[in-house]
Every structure is written in C-alpha cells, then in structure tokens.
Amino acid sequence: MTAMMNFLKGVRVIDFTQVISGPYATFMLAQQGADVIKLELPKGGDQARSMMRREGPFGDAGLSPMFLAFNSGKRSLALDLKHPEAKAVLAKLVENADVVIQNYKAGAIDRLGFGYDWAKSVNPSIIYCAISGFGQQGPRAGAAAYDPVIQANSGMMTLTGHEGVTGPTKVGFWVCDMATGMTAAFAVSAAIAHKRGTGEGAYIDLSMLDVAASFISPMATNFLNFGAMPYLMGNGSPGGSTASSVYETANGFVQVSAATDGQFQAQCGAMERPDLISDPRFNCRESRIANAELLREELLKTFALADAKTWENRLGAVGVPAGAVQTIPQMVEDPQIEGRNLVKTAQAPTGMASPYRTIGAPMVVNGELDGTLPPVPRLGEHTADILNEVGFSADEIAQFSKSGATN
Incomplete structure (x- = not known):
C-alpha cells in the first residue's frame, strides 16, 4: 500500500x-x-x-x-x-x-x-x-x-x-x-x-x-503602521518575550517559549527558582524587558544543572513550550516523528x-x-x-x- x-x-x-x-x-x-x-x-x-x-x-x-x-x-x-x-x-x-x-x-x-x-x-x-x-x-x-x-x-x-x-x-x-x-x-x-x-x-x-x-508580514505591518524598525533577534522572541530563547544546558541546548506571565511563572516553578517570580526586576513583562540580560544570566545558571531533554520534559509537564535542539539524526529517530x-x-x-x-x-x-x-x-x-x-x-x-x- x-x-x-x-x-x-x-x-x-x-x-x-x-x-x-x-x-x-x-x-x-x-x-x-x-x-x-x-x-x-x-x-x-x-x-x-x-x-x-x-x-x-x-x-x-x-x-x-x-x-x-x-x-x-x-x-x-x-x-x-x-x-x-x-x-x-x-x-x-x-x-x-x-x-x-x-x-x-x-x-x-x-x-x-x-x-x-x-x-x-x-x-x-x-x-x-x-x-x-x-x-x-x-x-x-x-x-x-x-x-x-x-x-x-x-x-x-x-x-x-x-x-x-x-x-x-x-x-x-x-x-x-x-x-x-x-x-x-x-x-x-x-x-x-x-x-x-x-x-x-x-x-x-x-x-x-x-x-x-x-x-514576515507582522514585522512589515508593525513598521507600516507604527514605524517600528525590525532588528537582528538572534534566538530572541519576535513577540518580545525575554524569557523565550535558546539556552545552553549541561548537555545540549533547549529552546524555551515562555510567552505569558503565567508561562514564565510556571517555568520558574519547574526550574525551582521561585525567587525569580518575586524579584522586582523580573515580576512583570516590562521589568523582564528592562532587565533581559540579568534574567538570562540567572536562567543559564539553572539550565546548566540538567540536560536539554530533562528541561524539555520538566517544562513541558507544566505547560511551558520547550524543545531540545536536535540534530537531523535525532529528529528522524524522535518518538514523535x-x-x-x-x-x-x-x-x-x-x-x-x-x-x-x-x-x-x-x-x-x-x-x-x-x-x-x-x-x-x-x-x-x-x-x-x-x-x-x-x-x-x-x-x-x-x-x-x-x-x-x-x-
């Protein structure tokens, strides 16, 4: 067949x-x-x-x-x-x-x-x-x-x-x-x-x-109507979520997309970092944007404690979109594929x-x-x-x- x-x-x-x-x-x-x-x-x-x-x-x-x-x-x-x-x-x-x-x-x-x-x-x-x-x-x-x-x-x-x-x-x-x-x-x-x-x-x-x-029409629309100039984002989020990025772990890299306050709080809970939720530098979207590099440094410290797949599973279990960065050989053998x-x-x-x-x-x-x-x-x-x-x-x-x- x-x-x-x-x-x-x-x-x-x-x-x-x-x-x-x-x-x-x-x-x-x-x-x-x-x-x-x-x-x-x-x-x-x-x-x-x-x-x-x-x-x-x-x-x-x-x-x-x-x-x-x-x-x-x-x-x-x-x-x-x-x-x-x-x-x-x-x-x-x-x-x-x-x-x-x-x-x-x-x-x-x-x-x-x-x-x-x-x-x-x-x-x-x-x-x-x-x-x-x-x-x-x-x-x-x-x-x-x-x-x-x-x-x-x-x-x-x-x-x-x-x-x-x-x-x-x-x-x-x-x-x-x-x-x-x-x-x-x-x-x-x-x-x-x-x-x-x-x-x-x-x-x-x-x-x-x-x-x-x-x-890429959202970026073009943002410029056409509001004059916003796009820029090189690296692994950052086009939507402006500072916690959404690629992080190096104990073994490999993981992509995390915590786009909402609720997802950021769930991410911190899964990472056993409740201090980040209450920290005034990170407790709202505007504060996280203003202190993006500091937040990244804190997250990297914790991501270094486990491998990429472990973080994929931990974050996924609490509803935070996350995925280990896979090679082509890993992708074709992925159980989901x-x-x-x-x-x-x-x-x-x-x-x-x-x-x-x-x-x-x-x-x-x-x-x-x-x-x-x-x-x-x-x-x-x-x-x-x-x-x-x-x-x-x-x-x-x-x-x-x-x-x-x-x-």
Whole structure:
C-alpha cells in the first residue's frame, strides 16, 4: 500500500519545474493523488538530479538526495523544448491536462512559445501556475533569483542573526523555495476546486519575493503602521518575550517559549527558582524587558544543572513550550516523528536494487499512518507510455526519439 492520498485523483499536472520551489509544489500535488508528468531535458534532466550528489549507485543514476526528496510519485518525460517537434508533443500534453506549472524566469517560457496564452489557446480551461523569483510584472520581473537572494531582498535576513556578531544571516535551508512551493500547491488546489464547480481555468502568478514578504508580514505591518524598525533577534522572541530563547544546558541546548506571565511563572516553578517570580526586576513583562540580560544570566545558571531533554520534559509537564535542539539524526529517530510515520520508505526506483527513505507529506488524513511512497522516476522513464496515452502512435513516438525531440 502506498502512502499517497486520492483527493486529486484524475487531475493531470504538466510540470515544467526543476530544483526546489516547483518540484516541492508538484510533490505535494502528487502526494494528493495527482498524475504529475515531469518534463525534463533529455541531457541531464532536472538540475536537482546532480545537487547534493552522493557517490554510488544512486548518484550515478542521477538520483541525488535533493531529487529523491521532492519527486516521489511523478512520471518523467524527457523532451527538448527547443526542438521543432516539441510544440506538437506539448500541445497534446496540455490538451489532456488540468494544470501546468512552470518556474522559469519571467518571460523565458514565453520566448520558448509555451506561456499562458499558448496553453490557454490549446486548452481554454487550463490552470496555469507561473512561479518566479519576482513575479511576471515589475522592474525585476525577469531577474534570476535563488532562495538566498529572496531571503535578502524580503528583509528576512535582517531578522536572523546576532547584532555585532554575525550580521544579517540566512536561514540554513531553502525556506523561501519551500514556502513558495507550499503556496503554489495551495493556490493550484484552490483553482482545481474552482474549476470543478465552474469549468473555468486560472492563471496564477506566484512570486517568491511576495511569499517571503507575506511570511514576515507582522514585522512589515508593525513598521507600516507604527514605524517600528525590525532588528537582528538572534534566538530572541519576535513577540518580545525575554524569557523565550535558546539556552545552553549541561548537555545540549533547549529552546524555551515562555510567552505569558503565567508561562514564565510556571517555568520558574519547574526550574525551582521561585525567587525569580518575586524579584522586582523580573515580576512583570516590562521589568523582564528592562532587565533581559540579568534574567538570562540567572536562567543559564539553572539550565546548566540538567540536560536539554530533562528541561524539555520538566517544562513541558507544566505547560511551558520547550524543545531540545536536535540534530537531523535525532529528529528522524524522535518518538514523535516515528509515531506519526513521517519518515517513509519509498519503493526502489527502476533499475535500483534498494529502496530509500525520505520525509513524506506532512499531514495525516483519516488517521492513516502506514504505507510506502512510490518511487522517483528515472530520467525519461515514462516518455513512451505518456506519449501513447495522449494519442501518439508507436511510429510517431519512435520518430520523436530518433529526431532527438525526446530521449
């Protein structure tokens, strides 16, 4: 049994995307049951096939950790978009599809001849999602962008890091790519629901910069209305709770989020520090803000008496949100992660001797925890099957391959 759901069963998605933002969006759609046809260049395919590459059979097969993470359950069709015969192939694909998703720079796919206007002329009810760094309009619409550039332009990096130590610091993973992918999956799913009710398609213009800005909208709203300037917060709380931070313990670090007076008092009780509750320097929010460094020094003295997991348990027992800072190996073996079967085994890709493990879709539906993931595709693995499904004859399929249009 596979772990995929069937909410989008019968929906066909033509996926022009590569690397992270688009593939994560179509991964989420595939996990909901959509038939995702991944278009890849015959030579090399998705750039992600070689990113984070590991030596060995998987690396040699173009199955990098990056590709394994975001492409389960898709089918691969290798097609040279610049080949004269590509338009005939794509017309058939789009004619028989519900959704097109692409993450080219603004204008690039139009220059190839496969923009929204073309897709709509082929299929008037198509849902077309264009993901790009800066959107399809504006002075930087056609500029290249990777995740760190968006973190910088959005203001996100001015919130992350330590004043006088690190300066502006990017988040340690592709947060803007991932957020954009999730937003795209949501927008496309909403458009599918609309289409089921009305028969109408949609054109979705999705900017990574817009998504990143929306993720820090409380800070932007604070500035727009009250002139408050954001600053590098390190491990501090955006909401101004001085007791909320990361603390070094006897073994490891623990994140504590005591946001209210009640939580701070419960924290002090669990730490056997009732003196901090009555101390006039710390007995109200305003006093704690005025004496933040003194409070931190007092808390660190006590946190040093036990390890991070002990503090996680003690504080959690009295209703204070707290969590040990875990490594990736610790996270994947966490009983909470294991209890929800988030780490899934995926079926072995074609031609590979062994399956692999990855993170599945981050939701549990109807209590269903079991199941494996379908495999990721080898480059061009499903080309002939897909072309046959949309009406090309065996002779035509052979000609496409011979001419170099397909693999």
